[in-house]
Amino acid sequence: MLKGKDMLSIHDLSVDEVQEILTLAKELKAKQKAGIEHHLLKGKTLGMIFEKSSTRTRVSFETGMYQLGGQALFLSNRDLQLGRGEPIKDTARVLSRYLDGIMIRTFGHERVEELAQWADVPVINALTDLLHPCQVLTDLLTIQEHKGKNLKGLKMAYVGDGNNMTNSYMYGCAKAGMTFVAATPENYRPDETVRKNAMEDAKQTGASISVITDPKEAVKGADIVVTDTWASMGQEDEHEARKKIFAPYQVNKELMALADKRAIVMHCLPAYRGEEITEEVLEANADVIFDEAENRLHTQKAVMALTMC
Numbered sequence: 001m002l003k004g005k006d007m008l009s010i011h012d013l014s015v016d017e018v019q020e021i022l023t024l025a026k027e028l029k030a031k032q033k034a035g036i037e038h039h040l041l042k043g044k045t046l047g048m049i050f051e052k053s054s055t056r057t058r059v060s061f062e063t064g065m066y067q068l069g070g071q072a073l074f075l076s077n078r079d080l081q082l083g084r085g086e087p088i089k090d091t092a093r094v095l096s097r098y099l100d101g102i103m104i105r106t107f108g109h110e111r112v113e114e115l116a117q118w119a120d121v122p123v124i125n126a127l128t129d130l131l132h133p134c135q136v137l138t139d140l141l142t143i144q145e146h147k148g149k150n151l152k153g154l155k156m157a158y159v160g161d162g163n164n165m166t167n168s169y170m171y172g173c174a175k176a177g178m179t180f181v182a183a184t185p186e187n188y189r190p191d192e193t194v195r196k197n198a199m200e201d202a203k204q205t206g207a208s209i210s211v212i213t214d215p216k217e218a219v220k221g222a223d224i225v226v227t228d229t230w231a232s233m234g235q236e237d238e239h240e241a242r243k244k245i246f247a248p249y250q251v252n253k254e255l256m257a258l259a260d261k262r263a264i265v266m267h268c269l270p271a272y273r274g275e276e277i278t279e280e281v282l283e284a285n286a287d288v289i290f291d292e293a294e295n296r297l298h299t300q301k302a303v304m305a306l307t308m309c
Contacts, residue, residue, distance in 0.1 A: 001014075001016065001017055001020055001306070002017055002020065002021075002303075002306040002307050003306065003307065003309055004122060004307065005122060005307055006116040006119075006122055006123045006124070006125075006307070007122070007123075007124045007125060007133065007134075007303050007307055008112055008113065008116055008123065008124075008125045008131075008133070009125065009131050009133055009168075009171065010131075010133045010136060010137065010168060010171035010172050010175060011171045011194075011197050011198070011201060013175065015175050015204060015205060018137070018140070018172075018175045018176065020306065021137055021299065021302045021303055021306060022137070022140060022141050022144060022299075022302075024302040024305060024306060025137075025141050025295070025298045025299040025301065025302035026141065026144070026298075028298050028301050028302055028305070029295070029298040032067060032298070037069075038067070038068065038069075039068060039069025040068050040069065040305040040309060041065065041068040041069055041070035041100070041304060041305060041308055041309065042068075042069035042070065043069070043070065044065075044068075044069075044070035044071075044100040044101070044308055045065075045070060045071050045072070045073065045098070045099050045100055045101075046061065046065050046070060046071070046072045046073070046099065046100065046101045046102070046103055046304065046308070047072075047073050047075055047095050047098070047099040047101070047102045047103070048061055048062070048072055048073060048074050048075060048102075048103045048104075048105075048126075049075045049080065049082075049102065049103065049104040049105070049106070049115075050074065050075065050076050050077075050104075050105050051076075051077055051082075051104070051105065051106040051107060051111075052105045052106060052107065052127060052233055054105055054126075054127070055270075056269065056293060056296050057105055057126050057127065057134075057296075058074065060296040060297040060300055061103055061126065061300055061304075062074065063297060064297050064298075064300050064301040064304060065304065067297075067301065068301055068304060068305060070100070070308075073099075088111060088114045088115050088118065089114065089117070089118040091115075092114075092115050092116075092117075092118035092119040093118055093119070093120070095119065095121075096119045096120035096121050099121055100121055100308050101121050101122045101123075101124065101304060101307065101308040102115065102119055102121060102122070102123045102124070103123075103124045103126045104123065104124070104125065104126060105126040105127045106127070106128055107128065107129050107234065108128065108129060108130075109125075109128040109129065109130035109131060111128070112125045112128055121308075122307035122308055124300075124303060124304070124307065127164065128164065129164055129232075129234070130164055130167060130191060130194070131164050131167055131168050131171075131194075132164045132165055132167075132168045132268070133168050133171070133172075134296065134299065134300055134303065135165065135168065135268050135296070136165070136168040136169055136171070136172040137172065137299050137303070138292060138295045138296050138299040138300075139169075139172070139226070139266055139268070139292060139295075140172055140176055141295050141298070141299050142266065142288065142291050142292040142295050143156075143224055143264075143266075145291060145295075146264050146288055146291070147223060147224070147264070151176040151177060151178050152176065152177035152178065152205065152206070152207075153177065153178070153179070154178050154179070154223045154224065155178070155179040155180075155181070155221060155222045155223050155224070155260075156169065156173055156178055156179070156180050156181070156222065156223070156224040156225075156226060157181050157182075157183065157215075157218040157219045157222035157224070157225050157226070157259070158180070158181070158182040158183070158218070158226045158227070158228075159182075159183050159215045159218060159219065159225065159226070159227050159249050159251055159255070159276075160183075160184065160227045160228055160229075160230060160246060160249050160276055161184060161188050161228060161229075161230055161231075161232070161242075161246065162182060162184040162188050162189045162190035162191075162211070163190070163228060163232050164232070165226075165228045165268060166182050166184070166190040166228075167190050167191050167194040169182070169226065170182070170190065170194055170195060170198035170209050171194070171197070171198050171201065173198075173202075173207055173209065174198040174199070174201035174202040174205065174207045174209055175201060175205065175207075176205065176207070177205035177206050177207045178207055178208075179207065179208040180198075180207065180208065180209050180210070181210050181211075181212060181217075181218040181222075182210070182211045182212070182218065183211075183212055183213060183214055183215040183217070183218035183219070183249065184211065184213065184249070185213065185245055185246065185249070186213055188245070188246075189211055190211060195209065195211060215248065215249050215255060216255065216258055219255055219256070219258045219259050220258050220259070221258075221259065221260055222258075222259040222260060222263055223259075223260050223262070223263055223264070224263065224264055224265075224266060225251060225255075225256065225259055225263055225264075225265050225266070226265070226266045226267070227249075227251045227265075227267055227276045227277055228267065228268060228276065229270065229271070229272055229275075229276060230242045230243065230245075230246040230249075230272075230275060230276050243275060246275075246276070249276070250275070250276060250277065250278065251265060251276065251277045251278070251281055252277075252278045252280070252281060253278065253280055253281060256281060264285060264288045265277070265281055265282070265284075265285035265288065265289070266285070266288060266289060266292055267282065267289050267292075268292070269289070269292075269293055271289075
């Protein structure tokens with residue numbers, strides 16, 4: 001169903017395609033744990049363009065391609081003519097002659113869209129300032145593992161900055177039939193176009209998408225509580241100011257007392273203990289959070305296998 005397609009946004013995926021990714025990710029994880037060979041991309045090569053650095057993204061994609069029987073090439077701005085002003089459309093057409101797929105982690109979402117427009121091979125969005133679809137697909141897999149396969153009707157509360165994670169959670173929860181409530185400061189709301197698109201997606205599954213300012217109201221009765229760093233990459237100069245603005249949005253013991261007593265906490269990492277989440281809450285949910293980190297490997301393998309096969 002996904003063969004030869006780009007994976008730029010969960011909004012672009014059908015409900016069935018989201019489930020197809022999660023099902024294959026679970027299968028590939030089981031095979032990897034059992035030591036069963038699963039060389040679905042034997043002889044294939046993935047080009048990994050990094051205009052933003054990352055620990056988890058590079059290691060998980062590179063290891064994933066190895067486990068699938070293929071190889072991955074790390075390409076930074078120093079390695080590409082993009083860093084010297086070559087148009088994206090030229091880079092896309094050249095790389096399409098060499099590679100079977102392209103992964104890109106960058107700043108502006110329009111760069112990913114332009115790359116996909118001109119490339120003749122599948123393009124995977126590994127993060128932009130607007131969206132982080134691989135992480136949210138990963139998180140849906142992790143929720144299935146800890147809350148059961150049927151995600152419909154579960155409530156996720158996101159507390160913090162209305163960033164690329166918030167945007168992608170709106171799309172992911174809409175496709176999964178979940179209730180999603182984001183609590184952000186008024187001037188740090190998620191993207192309005194994304195919210196409207198997600199609400200349209202939600203009509204198909206019965207999901208609910210809302211954005212409010214009160215973290216206590218958002219977390220009330222939640223099955224999953226999620227947060228993220230208050231200052232994303234490129235916002236380092238705002239860090240001190242954001243710490244003051246977001247202080248009421250910390251995920252701590254008092255806030256978690258309002259959630260369902262069986263609620264889990266998730267964080268895509270890196271986490272800044274004592275800021276968006278306390279040491280106590282993070283360590284109490286460490287098993288879930290590091291399952292979430294591991295699942296980047298398995299979910300991205302599924303995305304690569306389905307698009308590049």
